[in-house]
Amino acid sequence: MSDSLFRFHDLFAQLGLPNTPEAIASFLEQHRPLPNDVLLADAPFWSESQAEFIREKRLQDSPEWIQIIDQLSEALRQTSGVVNLSTPCRVLALSGSLRHTSYNTALAQAAQTLAPQGMAIEVATLHGIPLYDGDLESKEGIPAAVLALKEKILNADALLLVTPEYNNGVPGVFKNSIDWLSRTDSKAIFSGRITGLIGASMGGFGTVSSQAAWLPILKMLGVSLYSGGSLLVSRAQNSFDEQGKLQDENIQKMLTTYLQGFQTFVHASHMVRTQEKSN
Ligand SMILES: Cc1cc2nc3c(=O)[nH]c(=O)nc-3n(C[C@H](O)[C@H](O)[C@H](O)COP(=O)(O)O)c2cc1C
Structure with a gap:
């Protein structure tokens, strides 16, 4: 469906x-x-x-x-x-950039601040996750940082991917982490996982290409993607202040609207699942 x-x-x-x-x-x-x-x-x-x-x-x-x-x-x-719909919903906002002053991490933090009543957002990053290496996996198993991220995702009601854009596509560092996660228990982590996708870039099109590039990956993983709204922050350097605070009021409004729609989607999805279980 x-x-x-x-x-x-x-x-x-x-x-x-x-x-x-x-x-x-x-x-x-x-x-x-x-x-x-x-x-x-x-x-x-x-x-x-x-x-x-x-x-x-x-x-x-x-x-x-x-x-x-x-x-x-x-x-x-x-x-x-x-x-x-007033049941609290926990969202894990995962930033796809390692940069200390990342606009995407700043966007995830703005989402945390602007979350509607009843939504609690935890911000996570990809720090500590090594490059995927099948030999490393065979010898040492799944790295601790991947397992820790897995736990965070499993403990949340929904996942919000906050993606940069590199060369019109998905940043390798972000895809690498998702690939690692898919090696642990892909079904439990991703299958039916209620997922949102937003992003910020310095270019004029605000991650439109990387968000599009995520779609076949998310489809493969079987997530339940929120498509009722979208958020593309272009020219991010003009939208955040030096402390990484989202200062653009229009983007604040768009983010708020996105999060409200996402919250409704989370609750509606839970409602449908509860009904399916009781049938
Ligand atoms: C390798 C690389 C490729 C990039 N390609 C794009 C691009 O295709 N479109 C775009 O808008 N910005 C591009 N940028 C600029 C990013 O939008 C900018 O570095 C942004 O700050 C990255 O997100 P972050 O602040 O969360 O790290 C690129 C940056 C890098 C490092």
Whole structure:
């Protein structure tokens, strides 16, 4: 199932409703349980135009919207508990640069500061991870720094990759670490792992090429990628001050919006998984 289908965030925006995670949670709390014999579009709490929007999307046979609408319908029929968008979610933001004054590490730190209520972000870097070497692996096993990073990822609800761009592609140092991780227990670390991707570069296109280059890798690893928003910080040297603080207000807003959407995605994904388990 495509991950872009989990965007309650977008559906609520289309319906003209507040779409922060808290607002979505409160809407669900207020309006459920919706009786099973009432179609979602016929629910008494919609305005005429909202009901019309839901009916139209169904008639247009638009698979993306139908999936989201069905998820909302399902969530509204639960009596309690399944959806709790205010449950704290832990995110590991992994910077793909080793530089002491890295803009990407600074972006991860800005995300930590701007995280919405209910989201706690830990920043991690790739320091200490050696170059992948099959002989080293055979002789000494998986390096301690890789195992430590693995634990951090497993302990988080979601992973946020913060990528630089080198020669229009993925930096080798970042890919190297992911390759090491894939040698430990790739399935547990990556399969279905809720993952976001953002990045900062000094060029004019803000990691658009490296983010695109990550896609086949992330697909191979089987992560569940958030695609409901994106964040590309171009000309990073103009956006951060000398202490590495994000000073560009527009980027602050875009990062905040990204994180809100990501948070909704994390909760929606958990909700779907909880429902799948209970079926
Ligand atoms: C080997 C190398 C290749 C680079 N290639 C690109 C590029 O293709 N596009 C771009 O916007 N910036 C490129 N840059 C500049 C980076 O955006 C800049 O060094 C940035 O600061 C790296 O991220 P960091 O600050 O997190 O280390 C390159 C830098 C290096 C070292």
